[in-house]
Amino acid sequence: MEATAQNTQFDLGHWVLRLIALVIDGIILYIVGAILFFALLLPLDALLLPLVVGVLMLIYFLFMDVNWGGTLGKRILGLRVQTVNGGRINYSQSVIRNISKIHPLLILLDWVVGIATPGDRRQKYTDRIAGVVVVQTQSFAAVAPPPASPPPAS
Secondary structure: OOOOOOOOOOOHHHHHHHHHHHHHHHHHHHHHHHHHHHHHHOOOOHHHHHHHHHHHHHHHHHHHHHHHOOOHHHHHOOEEEEEOOOOOOOHHHHHHHHHHHHOHHHHHHHHHHHHHOOOOOOOOHHHHHHOEEEEEOOOHHHHOOOOOOOOOOO
16 A cells, blocks of 8 residues: 555554554563663662663664564564655654653554554554554565475475
């Protein structure tokens, strides 16, 4: 589908892929955040772990969206972040679209408002504000290794 076309139908599969990508990225970042927390911040307060992970997520998503077109989780699932016109996003767009990742409730609210309000149904609310969209560049099955080819005939 062309990036400039307005997608007004709800696509559950698109949102499931985005959720899986977010879970993959969250696992990576929680491991890094926990290591940093226990190594550096444990004496301060156990309530800081979600904040530490939230800040790490924001930095990770900012860097990956601008420089790679998406996070590791998105790339594994064949998703890419781009402007609504199909170009690369910049840091200000990335800050706007990713600020909700600082806390899980904000992410959920961002997705629900994006799905429930008029506009491109692939966009969460902050994506609309930033003028970006997450598109599928290949099917999930295309990410898996191809089946083994049959042996050559003699």
